[in-house]
Amino acid sequence: MHEIRKADDRGMADLGWLFSRHTFSFGDYFDAHQRGFSDLLVINDDKVEPGGGFETHSHHDMEIISYVLSGALEHEDSTGEGSVIQAGDVQAMSAGRGIDHSEYNHSDDEPVHFLQIWILPNRLRVEPRYQQRHVSAAEKRGCLRLIASAEGTGQSLRIHQDVRIYAGLFDGDETAQLDLPGERFAYIHLARGSACINGLHLQEGDGVRIRHEPTITISEGEQAEVLVFDLRPNEKPRMT
Template sequence: MDNTVLHKADTRGDANHGWLHSRHTFSFANYYNPERMHFGVLRVLNDDKVAPAMGFGTHPHDNMEIVSIPLEGDLEHKDSMGNVSVIREGDVQVMSAGTGITHSEYNKNKDKDVRFLQIWVFPNKRNVTPRYSQISIRDVEKANEFYQVLSPDANDQGVWAHQDAWFHLGKFDKDITTTYNLKKTGNGMYFFVLDGEIEVEGQLLSKRDGFGIWDANRVNVKSLTNSRVLLMEVPMAV
């Protein structure tokens, strides 16, 4: 299909710094691939593993919506707005960098790795007042269907971002089929498999594979094994 893009797990950028092992779906830092700059406004999708008691020292960001989704372990966050918090599996964190912030992220544990997804989304408003938010999604988690963890609406379920984007997570049993209906016409959908195997419109996807599709109003997703999936609906125009 002309309206899809497939990013297999083993084709991602691979940066191993010892304390940090990061896989980059899109161009990032020393990994540059002109065919992998972004998917619409989805600019960065990093799959990070941080060694015990190690982490990212204080560093700056601006004019980016930054979403962190822990997969295992505990990640400590500190920023220039005075926020100090720990995020763990079952939490979702968002920062609007806006006019500029600095922050640090460290593995809170001294005996185990922390794994998390770091996701950057281009905002639809520049130079906003920086902000920080995190929530637990344990109370809204549902079995065998996608549940929302991010939207453009501060009053909706999950965290919110300065962009017409909707993020959903799903945990599916084997042989479950579900349909996702696009929230906004013209958006695209990017699937990232956290665990297991799924099929999206006939495309087989395995753990850590990414698959983008656009010019479609709905997609069918079948879980071929027990699986976990992150679905990001984003505008295609940057």
């Protein structure tokens, strides 16, 4: 069973320095039918102009993942961490009992394009934590590379939830499969290009909810960059 979320149906914010598309309800955009999926609460497709950025603000009890597609994002937070997140980098921040942070375009002349992802955690008031690693194109080429998980398997970033996030690059005859045991759900987001997901043709920005299908197959990619979220079988985000 599947449910496609078309790119053009997403919410939108245009602040001049920021252009963002919201897969799920966020900020001033609200859709009662798009309030997250399982433990996945937010996928924001953000493009920040040179000189622009998010001033210091607070989060708590949220797993926040930034996945940079192009450009560079400068990060600082109240744990004392500071870094520049480049294309191919993945950052995970566990806000826990509270964290302040800012994010700015690091470049004076190039935009930065990144996905901001929020996962509802399974533990509250944890010690805030920051992680970052680079995942090369070669690691993602023609396969699904685990980039975040509860166990930190295979050098993936560790998050406080029973969620596994994979990233892959696909062109031409490259294919990959992912098994979903135990009636688990999945959400697939096409970050770039086009590809077929279980025979469904998706374009850049499209997403699809997958329920009660034992295997995900990705094929027929054209400069495709795909994120796959392996999720608990819950319809909406909720603390347990």
